[in-house]
Amino acid sequence: MSEPVLTLRGIRKRFGAVLAVDGVDLDLQAGEIHALVGENGAGKSTLAAIAFGAVTPDEGTVDAKAVVGLVHQHFQLVDRLNVWENVLLGREPRRGWRIDRVAARERVRALATEHGLDVDPDALVENLPIGVQQRVELLRELERSPGVLLLDEPTAALAPTEIASFFRTVTALAKAGTAVLIVTHKLQEVIDYSTRVTVMRAGRVVARYDTSATSTDEIARAMVGGDLPPLAERAAIMPAPRLTVRNLVAGSGGGELVDGTFDVRAGEIVGIAGVEGNGQSALADALAGVTAYTGTIELDGVTLASAVTPAARLAAGVRVIPQDRRNEALVLGWSVAENVALGRHQTAPLRRGVLLDDRAEATATQEVIERFDVRPPDPRALVDALSGGNQQKIVVGRALGAHPKLLVAYQPTRGIDVGAATLVQSRLIEARNAGVAVLLISFELDEIFALADRVLVMCGGRFVGAFDRANVDRGRVGALMAGAH
């Protein structure tokens, strides 16, 4: 092998009491796509930041033979500037003391064409969909002609079609000689696109593989340090219909639900497959009672009032795991215990007259912490300080602890590590076994196929296909999602 373009040796970095990176070596070769995987908190992002030079290691050396670019997990774009202004920020071509707008626009357009990235240089960033914002972020790094490109969870927020086009670009870059490092949770992407894999756990490198000689199972085992616990067993479905939705119309301005008609039985997981933005949000919001709709929603034979009153839905036994965990589900500045109480505080045992019952709150919290293995297991820990996976455990645990009749789970494992994801998925199956009607909305087909008893496909705000678990056709589902008939 030729000499690496980026060499890390003996990297060690401590944040307070946490040893984030503990003696890591890493080489990146020109032309390779190197996947860096590990659970939340394994030290991947810190290592990427050190390789980029944004974080100084306590020990060890970083030797870069080329320009290093980093695309952050959370985009670092100026929303109120347009695309070319973001791409060229700080490096604008000048004519005298002014910015040469014509040249700037042309430069960005040429760069986008060269890399096959479809972007309008004059579009305002805040108006762009997430997938396009990512292209802007990528363009900004590419503008500096990096020999090494670090991508921190680049596909976490992308829809499947966007992911495919993103990897086309990345693969082309690698072919042209760029060394690419991808930090990711998604093992299937690792297998599909990378050439080598480095697995980290608790700050250390625990395994390295040539991608062609490994499997998702082997990587997952290395990540969690043993076998993943198997998903919970599924019991037979109870036949009683629980949720009956007829001619549901909701939402506006893109992503509307045009016609929702379906049933979910007690003790059944119905998976909604579809590309993000095809009516799933409107559906979840209508069920949660946070948006107006027409049509009917029946629960156990009783038609729910269509007024926009989330409280009435909670009282009727509907719990929703919302898509935006940090804003819609949690009060980040609150403790774990207070967040467990949120949404369950209106009824006994947490409510005692006008008071919130501290002891009942403590009991409910302990139950969530134990059943969901929340770490740290401290009811008073601030939720903002927890990892995404542990935050999600609280959201799911709180919902299931309320013993709902219907649970709507919107992307319940988005952006969390495999260990936490498996645990959440098992709890959903257990809830199903206990008779809860579960509506699973997910953009990860693997998740839907693993969990759902029935799969419904959404496209353009309509239900365009239905499959039983026994005879689900992966290719057909994908085609229907993409608008085929």
Next chain:
Amino acid sequence: MAAFLRSRIVRDLGIALIVVFGVGSIAMLLAHVSPIDGFSALFDGAFGTTSEFAETLVSATALLFPALGIALAFRAGLFNIGAEGQLVLGGLAAGIAGVFVPGPPIVSIIVTLLAGAIAGGLWGGIAGFLKARFGANEVIATLMLNVIAALFATYIVDGPLHFATANEGETPLLAHTAWLPTIVPDTRLTISIVIALAVALALRFVFNRTIFGFELRAAGEAPQAARRAGIDLSRIALLAMTFSGAIAGLGGATLVTGVLHRFNTGLSPGYGFVAIAVALVGNLEPIWIALAAFAFGILQNGALSMQAEANVPRDIVNVIEGLVIIALAGRRYVASRRTT
């Protein structure tokens, strides 16, 4: 202990002290006064004699009521800058009720104070209603209502309810039965300070232990999550502004029944505005707000004797108060930028 020293409130107090003494000293030096003389005059004025200390507590109490009201609204995510108007109308209602409701002292006092709280509550509730019903910005609404309150009070006491026995801009003296009993004889320090501290404790209890306080804090900290958790944000806005105004109005009533014994249009020299700073310096925590009110009471009261004895213009105190607010608000802004 180490964690306590690093806590936000302690750092805020540290900043406040540095600003007070640092900037205060510089300002005094510029005025050719020794900072030592200036500050000793200030503290002498605030603590020197029993009656001076009592006056400091009177000022602190006058600030504590509106500060608690403002904190309640703040915790619900609402910026009530209308405490001044709510306080004035509370005072007006108490001034009128106190004239008309003679009776045994206990009844008379309770009715008078209640009148003030209800008037302030209604006034705050208007902004809350506009917010809940139409989404009207509470900052603008309360700011406007302040002006209306001041003019309305002047109109009432000089117009329809002008008493032959009263001067321009005043109501007549209250019936003695409506006067709040003093705690320290021959001073103006009355049981109003006890009432204020009781309100602070009650507010702490409401925030930490009750369903209403829980919902109010959730609505303030994460409105989207609160809404999805079944919390009616409109109801919280209406109630928070109403209670906020009621506490400020109660404060105005205690000024009338405890200090002036009549309503006067010059009742408040801006307590409702300084109280915003008191609430923020107290980190919106009732007990810390009480301490902050005490500190501001020292500044306000000491300023007079500082001017008289050390020839330091009392406006320096206003400058210092303003700088404390800017320093703390700036620190909070920087901290919020860092976490997002």
